[in-house]
Every structure is written in structure tokens, then in C-alpha cells.
Amino acid sequence: MxxxxxxxxxxxxxxxxxxRSKMQWFADAKLGIFIHWGIYSVYGVDESWSxxxxxISHTGYMKQLEGFTATRYDPEAWAALIKESGARYxxxxxxxxxxxxxxxxxxxxxxxxxxxxxxxxxLTPFYKALDKQGIKRGAYFSLIxxxxxxxxxxxxxxxxxKVDKExxxxxxxxxxxxxQINELSLAYHPDLWWFDGDWEHSAxxxxxxxxxxxxxxxxxxxxxxxxxxxxxxxxxxxxNFPVTRxxxxxxxxxxTINNNWGYQPQDTAWKTPYEVITIFADAxxxxxxxxxxxxxxxxxxxxxxxxxxxxxxxxxxxxHAEAIFNTLGGIPQGHFYGPTTLSKxxxxxxxxxxxxxxxxxxxKGLKNKIREIQVVGSSQxxxxxxxxxxxxxxxxxLVYITVPPAVQDEYMTVLAVKLDEPVQLYKGHGGLQ
Numbered sequence: 001m002x003x004x005x006x007x008x009x010x011x012x013x014x015x016x017x018x019x020r021s022k023m024q025w026f027a028d029a030k031l032g033i034f035i036h037w038g039i040y041s042v043y044g045v046d047e048s049w050s051x052x053x054x055x056i057s058h059t060g061y062m063k064q065l066e067g068f069t070a071t072r073y074d075p076e077a078w079a080a081l082i083k084e085s086g087a088r089y090x091x092x093x094x095x096x097x098x099x100x101x102x103x104x105x106x107x108x109x110x111x112x113x114x115x116x117x118x119x120x121x122x123l124t125p126f127y128k129a130l131d132k133q134g135i136k137r138g139a140y141f142s143l144i145x146x147x148x149x150x151x152x153x154x155x156x157x158x159x160x161x162k163v164d165k166e167x168x169x170x171x172x173x174x175x176x177x178x179x180q181i182n183e184l185s186l187a188y189h190p191d192l193w194w195f196d197g198d199w200e201h202s203a204x205x206x207x208x209x210x211x212x213x214x215x216x217x218x219x220x221x222x223x224x225x226x227x228x229x230x231x232x233x234x235x236x237x238x239x240n241f242p243v244t245r246x247x248x249x250x251x252x253x254x255x256t257i258n259n260n261w262g263y264q265p266q267d268t269a270w271k272t273p274y275e276v277i278t279i280f281a282d283a284x285x286x287x288x289x290x291x292x293x294x295x296x297x298x299x300x301x302x303x304x305x306x307x308x309x310x311x312x313x314x315x316x317x318x319x320h321a322e323a324i325f326n327t328l329g330g331i332p333q334g335h336f337y338g339p340t341t342l343s344k345x346x347x348x349x350x351x352x353x354x355x356x357x358x359x360x361x362x363x364k365g366l367k368n369k370i371r372e373i374q375v376v377g378s379s380q381x382x383x384x385x386x387x388x389x390x391x392x393x394x395x396x397x398l399v400y401i402t403v404p405p406a407v408q409d410e411y412m413t414v415l416a417v418k419l420d421e422p423v424q425l426y427k428g429h430g431g432l433q
Contacts, residue, residue, distance in 0.1 A: 013230040016249040022221045023233060023250055025136065026192070028326045029088035030284050031317070032138065033310070034194075034254055034293035035078075036093050036261040039100050039116065041298040042067035047262040048097035052146060061098065062147070064298075065110070070118035073300025079129035081302070085310040086317030088325070090130055091138030091194045091291060094123060094184060099147035103187065107179055110147060122300075127188050139190035143177060143206060143228075144197035150176065153200050163205055174207060181211060185218045194236070195227040203229035225252070236291075241279065245286045245329070252289040255279065257306050263295040270305045273312035274355060277411045278339075280313070281352045285339030287329030316411050319377035323350035323414045335364050335425060346422035350376065353403065353413040361415075363399040365426040368419040370399065375407045376414040382407065396426050 040047040042064035043056075051061040082090050095101045101111040103123045112118045127137050145151045150173035152161045163170040184190065193215060198206060208231040215222055226232035234250035241253060257276070258267045271279075276292065283290045292313075294306045317324060323341055330340025331349065338361075339352040353361060373382050382402055389397030407413060 014233055019223070019233050022223060025088075026223055026234065026250060026289065029136070030289050030325055030327075031085070031087045031280065032089040032091060032192075032252070032289060032291040033082045033085060033087045034091050034140075034261075034291045035296065036096075036263075036293060037122075037296045037300075038093060038096050038098065038102070038262065039064040039068045039112070039298070040096070040098070041263040041296065044262075044264045044266065046260070046264075047093075048142075048146060052097070058147070062110075065100070065115045066117070068112055068116040068118055068298050070112070070116075070120060070122055070298070070300045073118075073122060073296075075122070075126040075129040076132075078126060078296075078302070079133045079135065081307060081310055082130070082135055083133040084314040085292075086314045086321070086324075087135065087292075089136035089138050089192060091140050091192065092123065092126060093140040095142055095145075095180070096140075097142045097144050097146050097197055099142075099145040101180065103184065105180055105183055107176055107183075109145075109176070123188060136191040137188060138192040138194055139184055139188065140194040140196060141181060141184065142197045143195060144200055145173075145177065148173060148176065163201070170205070178207070178211065178214070182214065185215055189219045189222075191219075191222060193222060193224045193232075195225055195232070198227045198229045201229075203231060241282060242286060245333070246288065250289075251287070252291050253279075253283050254291040254293065256293045256295075257309055261293055261295060263297050263303065271309070273309055273316070274411050276309060276313055277316055278354070281339040281412060284324060284327065284341055285330045285352070312411075316409070319409070320412075320414045323352070323376050323416065331423065331425060335366070337361070342423060347419050349417040349419060349423055351401075351415040351417060353415065355411050355413070356408055357413060358403050358405050358408065360400045360402055362401070363417070365396060366399050367396050367424040367426055368421060371418045371420055373401055374416045374418065376416050377409070378407065380407055382415065394426075395428065 036047055038047060045056060050056045051058045094103060099110050104113040104121050105111050113121055130137055144153060150169050152163060152170060161169065206229055208229045211228060212224060212231045224232040225234060225236045227236060234252060235248045236252050236254055238254050257271055259269045260267045280290045294302055296302050327341040327343060330342055336351060341350045370384060373384055375382060384399055384401045386397040387400055
């Protein structure tokens with residue numbers, strides 16, 4: 001993984017109008033589950049980066065091949081848990097920067113099928129389990145491969161070479177990774193490709209446009225993240241949340257449940273359900289998705305803290321589904337002090353309130369008439385009043401909504417403000433007109 005700033009200028013080179021129809025399921029999905037699973041879970045070290053950053057030798061890192069067993073791997077249970085969380089798609093690390101494939105690659109390189117005690121293809125049963133649950137298939141794939149003898153960056157012997165100085169060597173590597181992408185494309189037909197590692201070479205060196213073309217030829221509806229030197233469909237910021245709404249057409253915040261992507265037993269900095277839910281609400285309010293990561297152990301079991309969090313998230317998602325899934329990003333900041341979303345027809349405004357929020361909340365600049373305000377997940381309605389509206393002025397008054405203690409959700413209460421027509425907002429300065 002590489003931290004990407006949301007403040008940076010978008011690198012997507014694909015025109016949004018050309019992909020709008022295929023991106024609709026992604027825009028509606030809101031939530032995905034990221035899965036970092038590989039040999040790094042044996043010692044509980046940083047995935048690939050631990051040897052790159054010299055925390056461990058490459059030889060020592062690769063000895064983890066001997067301990068990856070998948071003895072308790074239950075793909076059906078994984079898929080059921082992902083379904084329970086409310087996620088609409090799941091992204092599996094098919095190969096990280098260490099070069100170890102989770103499928104039976106035909107290329108002469110590492111795989112858990114050939115080089116570990118697991119001796120099995122762990123991708124096929126997982127994707128089939130996702131299909132049964134109606135969850136979209138996602139495939140993380142690292143373009144860089146720090147264990148491959150023809151890759152020109154970090155190698156076992158730390159030798160580097162310039163692509164333009166040794167074109168034949170680079171050509172061998174390019175054919176290798178394109179062959180692996182083709183294997184995944186033909187065998188699994190991912191709905192979503194989550195590339196990583198593109199920063200070390202240019203789009204021309206990666207032949208990024210040809211990679212995109214090859215994937216779409218096999219699966220025309222597949223969507224790709226932007227980490228293909230811009231030849232993707234949506235942006236993928238990492239860990240850092242935007243303070244202001246991104247300008248990208250489609251974006252997804254990928255985030256860990258603790259402080260690491262893969263399983264690390266010493267990392268106990270678990271996010272609480274409240275923290276994850278509020279982060280999720282902010283993401284969808286700003287027109288994005290959340291890709292929440294879990295890191296299974298080498299035997300295939302998911303840490304109980306992650307299981308509990310996904311179940312709590314799922315309980316909240318189920319209760320508030322109408323305000324989350326198949327919605328639009330909310331109204332601009334400043335009109336309401338908190339996350340918001342809109343129904344597809346923009347005639348229902350959803351307000352997300354922190355846990356235990358009571359008393360009154362306020363909306364500024366709402367021109368519409370309010371038909372009713374309902375607590376999402378119940379049939380209860382709540383009262384409101386308009387303050388400061390002058391009959392002869394076009395400037396709207398302030399909407400104050402009373403939130404009684406009885407309607408409080410454990411994590412976030414959501415109100416559905418049902419309007420007379422699609423939302424209209426006043427953007428003036430409030431002077432006489």
C-alpha cells in the first residue's frame with residue numbers, strides 16, 4: 001500500500017461520460033471489504049514492506065512460505081460475514097509486492113499453491129462464495145514484484161537497473177505480470193481491479209493502456225482503480241480522510257480497522273464501531289465509498305475484534321439502509337453540521353447525528369417545504385420549527401429539529417427529512433432583496 005493524498009490533482013485519464021453506466025453499481029454500493037491475506041500473516045509483519053524497509057531480510061521474510069497453512073480457511077463464512085456487514089463488494093489481495101500469488105499461477109514464480117503447506121487455490125472458493133451472497137468480486141494486484149529476478153527495483157540482491165538500459169530484461173518482466181493479469185482475468189473475471197505499485201514506473205513502461213484494454217476485452221463491465229498510472233476509473237485515497245469534498249467523479253477511501261493492513265497480533269489499536277461508522281458516514285456524505293480492511297491469520301481465521309466490528313457495522317447498516325445505499329452525496333458543508341446524503345430523486349435529505357445527540361439540530365438555507373421528518377429505522381416522526389423567516393423575503397429561515405432521547409441510536413441516529421420537491425438551497429448572503 002502507498003499513501004495517496006486526496007488533495008492531489010486527480011490522475012484519472014478516462015472521460016467520466018464513457019464509463020458512467022458501468023460505474024453505477026460502484027456508486028450505489030458505498031461499502032466494500034478489503035482483505036489483506038498472505039504469507040506476511042505467519043510472523044505478523046508488514047506485508048512486503050517489512051523486508052523493503054529492512055525490518056527483516058528478504059530471506060527471512062520468505063521463510064514464512066513454510067508456515068502459511070490456511071487450515072481453518074472457510075470462504076463461505078468469510079462471504080457470509082462480509083454480507084452481514086452490509087458490504088456490496090470485496091477486494092482480495094491476489095498478490096502483494098512480495099510476489100506470492102494466492103492462485104495456481106502458471107508462471108514460474110511463487111504461489112501459496114506450490115510453495116506453502118496450504119497447497120490450495122484460495123481464490124476460487126472465495127469468489128464462488130461471494131457469488132452466492134450477491135457480492136461483487138474485487139481483485140487487488142501488485143504491479144511491482146520485489147521478489148522477481150527481472151524486476152528493476154528492490155531485489156533479493158538489491159540490484160537495480162534502468163528500464164531503458166536493459167529493455168530485454170524489462171520486457172521479460174512486463175510479459176510476466178501481464179500474463180498473471182490475464183490468468184486472473186480469464187479464471188475469475190473480477191468486477192473490480194484494485195491495482196497497486198504503479199508509482200515506480202510510467203504509464204508507458206507499464207503499458208497501462210494495453211493492460212486496461214486487455215481486461216475490458218475479457219470483462220467489458222470491469223472497473224479499475226486509478227493506480228494504473230491514471231488508466232483507471234476512480235480514485236483510491238488511503239487512510240487520510242478529506243476535509244473538503246473531493247472533486248473526483250467516483251472515489252473510495254481505503255482504511256484499516258487497526259493500524260495495519262495484514263494480521264499483526266501486536267497491533268491492538270482497534271477502531272471502535274462508532275469510529276468506523278462516523279468515518280463511513282463522512283465518506284458517503286462526500287460522495288465516496290469506504291473500503292474497510294481486515295487481516296486474517298495465516299490459518300484463515302479472522303480476528304474476533306474484526307468479526308465483532310463487522311457485525312456491529314452490519315447491524316447499523318441494516319437499520320439505516322435507506323439513507324446509505326443507492327443514495328447520492330449530501331448537501332454542501334455549512335448547511336448542516338454533520339454528514340448528509342440524498343435519495344436518488346433528491347427529495348429526501350438524510351441527516352446523520354452523532355450518538356446521544358439530543359435537543360435541537362439545525363439546517364441552514366433550505367428553501368423547500370418539509371412534509372415530514374422521520375427517524376430512519378422506525379416509524380417515529382420528530383417535530384421541527386422555522387426560525388427567522390420573513391414572509392416577504394426570499395431568504396429561508398433556519399430549520400430547527402427536535403431530537404428526543406427516545407430515538408437515539410447507539411452509534412449514529414439518522415433523520416429522513418422528506419421535502420416537497422428536490423432539495424433547493426439558498427446560497428446568498430441574507431441581505432434585503
